[in-house]
Amino acid sequence: MNGRCYTDDTTIDDVRSGDQLSTQCECGHGVMLAWRRLPTQQQLTPLRDLRRKMVCTRCGARAPSLRIHGFKGTGSTLWEVWRWPR
Numbered sequence: 001m002n003g004r005c006y007t008d009d010t011t012i013d014d015v016r017s018g019d020q021l022s023t024q025c026e027c028g029h030g031v032m033l034a035w036r037r038l039p040t041q042q043q044l045t046p047l048r049d050l051r052r053k054m055v056c057t058r059c060g061a062r063a064p065s066l067r068i069h070g071f072k073g074t075g076s077t078l079w080e081v082w083r084w085p086r
C-alpha cells in the first residue's frame, strides 16, 4: 500500500504528522492551516466538506482549494500528495 495516498474522504485526522495541509485561493492567497487546533468534530469531517465553510482571509472568497504536501525521501523537497478539488 502506498502510504502517501490520501483518499477523497481524507480528514484532518488522516493527515500524517510531518505533512502540511494548506489552502490556496484563486486570488493567490495561501494559508498553512493550524488544523491540529480545530475541534475534534471538524478533524473528523472530510476535508471536501470542511472546505465549503472556509473563507479566504484576504479576498473573502469561499471554498479555497486544499493541498497536502509531504516530504519525499531524505531530501527537504515538499511534494504535493493530495489536492481537492482534483
Ligand SMILES: [Zn+2]
Residues within 6 Å of the ligand: 025, 026, 027, 028, 029, 056, 057, 058, 059, 060, 061
Ligand atoms: Zn482569496
